[in-house]
Amino acid sequence: MIEFLMSFWQTYNTLFYTVLVHGMLALSIYITLACGQLSLGNAAFMGIGAYTAALFTMKLNVPFGIALLAGGMLPALIALIIGAPTLRLSGVYLAMATLGFGEVVRVAFLNMSITGGSVGLNGVPPKTELWHLFAAMGVLIYFFLKLKNSRFGRALEAIREDEVAAAVMGIKTTWFKVWAFAIGAFIAGLAGGLNAHFTYFLSPREYGFDFAVDILTFAILGGTGTFWGPLIGSTILTILPEMLRFIGSYRLALNGLILVLVVIYLPNGIITVKKKD
Amino acid sequence: MFLQQFVNALALGSVYALFALGFTLIFGVLEVITLAHGAVFMIGAFAGLTVVTKFNVSPITAILVGMMVSGMLGWLIDLVAVRPLRKRKFHHLAPMIATIGCATIIINVAQGIFGAEVYRFPFDFMPAMSYNFWAIQLTLLQIIIVGVALSLMMMIIFLLNRTKWGKAVRAVAESPRTAALLGIPVERVFQITAFAASALGGAAGVLTGINFNAIHAFMGGPIMHRGIAVIILGGMGDIRGAVLGGLILGFAEIMSVAYLSSDFRDAISFGLLFVILLIRPAGIFGSNLERKG
C-alpha cells in the first residue's frame, strides 16, 4: 500500500502543483467575472508575475517571499493603470483591452533582453514547495469566504446583476471593478511567481491567448456563482487531459467546445447555487 | 519616400478597414463582439489558397470563394453559438465567450488539418508587375488590394444606405423590437448580416494572404487585435469609423516601421486603443455611448 502511494506520488506529484496553480488562476479570473467583467489578460499577468519573481531571485538574490510579492504587485499595478480608463465604461471594453494587452506582453517578452527574448529564462532556482501552494490557496479561500458575506462581496454581486442599479444606490462601480481586476492580476502574478520557481524555466510562449482561454474555461466550466466553481473547473480540466491523452493536440478544441456548450446549456456552470424557495 | 510609404499604408490600412467593417457590422446589428472574426478571416485565406493551388483560378475568383466560405462559416457560428443565446435573456458576456469558444475550435481544427506550417501561393500566381507614377511605384498587388477592399466597402455602404435591405438592417441595429413591430424579419436580418460581415472578413483574409504571401492557422490573431483597436477607435458599431480607423491604423503602423522601429509595430494597435479609451472612449465620431451604456 505504502509502495503504491509512493509510486503514485512520484508519478503525479507535479500534477498537484499544477492543479493548485491553475486553481489560483481560475480564482484570478473569477473575481472579475464576479462583477460582470471579462479579463482576457490573466495569462499575461501570470507571465509578468513569473518573470518579475524569477528575475528578483536570480538577479537580485532577494528572499523568495519578497520576490513573490513583487511578482504579484507589478501585475496589480499595471491592472490599475489599464483598468482605470477601461472600467469606467460598461460591458465588453475590458475584454477587448486585455486581449490587446496580452498580445503586447507576449511581444514584449519575445523582444526584451532582460526576459531572455525568444529563448526565455533558464535556471530559475527551485524554491516553491507544495506547502507554499497549499498555503497560498488556503489564504485565497479564506479571502473569498470572507468576501462572500461582506458588504464588498455584495457590492460586486450587485454590479454583476445590474451595474446601473448598483450605481444609483451609491455603490462606486468603477472603483470596485478596478480593484477586483487588480486583485485578480495580483493573484495571477502570484501564481506565476510560484509556478516559475518549480518549473525552472520560463518560455515567452506560455502566456499567450491560448492560455488565457484555458483560464477562462476553468472558470466557465465550474460556474461563476461561487468561487468553488472555478476551483472545481480548474481541477477537472487539469486532471482530465492526463486521463484522456488521446485528445492530444485537440485539447484546445475541447476547451472551445466546453465554452460554447456551457455558455448555451449550463449558463451557471456545473456548480449551481440556488436560493431557498 | 513618404509618398511610397503612403501607398503601402493605404494597402495595409484598407485591409484593416475591410476586416474591421465586418467586425463592427456584427456588433452594430447583433450586438455581439465576435472574437471568432479572426478565425473566419484565416479560413477565408485558406479557402482562397486551396482553390488557387487545386484549380489554378484567378485572384478575383479566389477572393470570391474565400468570401463564400467565410460567409458560410460566420452564418454557422451565428447559428450554433449566438442564436441560442439570442432566444433568451443572457448576460452580455455570454455570446462573446461563446465566440471565443468557436474561434478556439476553428483554429485548433485548422491546425490539425494544415499543421503549423506556413503556406504560400504558387510562384506565378501574382505577376510581379508594377507601374510608376511620378516617384511612386505601384505594384499590381497593391492596386488589386486597394481596389478590391475599397469597392467592397463602398458596396456595403451603398447597400446599407440606399437599399431596402440596408434600411431593414439599420432598423434592426437601432432596435430589434421596433423593427419586428414594423414587420422586418429580424432573425433573417441577423443571419444575413452575420454572413455578409464574415464574407468581408474572408475577403480581408485572402487579400492579406496574397499581400504577405503567408497563410497559416494562427494568422487571425494579429488582425483580431488590430480589428479591436480599429472599432474602438472608430466607435463601436460605426461604419465610417471602422473604415477611417482601419486606414489610420495602417498609416500609424507603416509610419512607425519606416521612421521608428519595427519592434513597435505590434504594440501600435494597443497603444492607439489605450489612448482612445483614455481620451475619447466613444471613438472618433462617437456620441452614442450614453444610450448604449
Added chain:
Amino acid sequence: MLQLENIVKDFGGLRVLDSLSLQVGEGLIFGLIGPNGAGKTTLFNIISGLSRPTAGRVIFNGTDITHFAPPSIAARGMGRTFQNIRIFKELSLMENLLAGMHRLYTYSPVAMLLNLPIQHREEKAMREKAMEILELFHLAGKAQRQAESLSYGEQRKLELARALATSPKLLLVDEPAAGMNPAETEELMGEIVQINNRGYTICLIEHDMKFVMGVCRQVAVLNFGELIALGTPEQVKCNPQVIEAYLGKDVCKL
C-alpha cells in the same frame, strides 16, 4: 430640496427637454405626469446622474450635482427606482436590501479580513433594519427567497424597498403602479403615504391618475419636454391645457 434650473436635453437633434425649471419642496409627495415621450424618465435620469443635461443645472440640498456621477449623487441622499424593474434577480430579497445599504456601512476591508467585531455588529444592525423595511412592504416572510421568484407587483415593491434601504432624503419613483392590479395599487398607495409620513420626500412618475390624485400633494405636467402646468392635483386636472394635451375632459370630474 430639489431645484431644476432651465434643464435642456437634446438627443441626436431632438429636443427632449426644453428649458425646464421645477422645485420639489421637502416633505412632499410630488407627482410628475404627462403623455408618453414627454421626457419624464429622461428627467429622472438627469437628476440621478445617469444622463447629462445639454444645458441647465440640478441643485440638490444646496449643492450643484449636475455633473456628479450617480454614486456620489446617491451618497448625498437620492434613491430611485426604474420603469423597467431593475432588482438583483439572482440575489435574495434580504441581499437586495443589504446591497442597497452599502453606503450606510462603515467597516473597512481590513475589518472584513480580520473578522473584527464591528463587521458583525453592523451586519446584524443592517439585517434588522432591512427586515423592518421588508415588513413595511409585507415582504418580510419572503426575505430569504430569490428575488426572481416574486410576482411582478412584489418585484416593484422590492425595488422600492431597496431604494428606501439606501436611506434617501429624496426618493425618485418611476411608475410604481405599472402592471399592478387594483388591489396591489391600493396597497401601494398606502405604503407610499406611509413612507412619506416617515419623513421621506418622494417624487413619482405615474400614469394611473387615481394614484396620482390620491397621494400627490403637488403635480407637474410635462408635454413634449415642456412644463405646461404645476399645482395641486385639483388645480392641475382642470387646467385646459392639460386636458387638451393629455387627460381628456372626464378627469376633471374625478
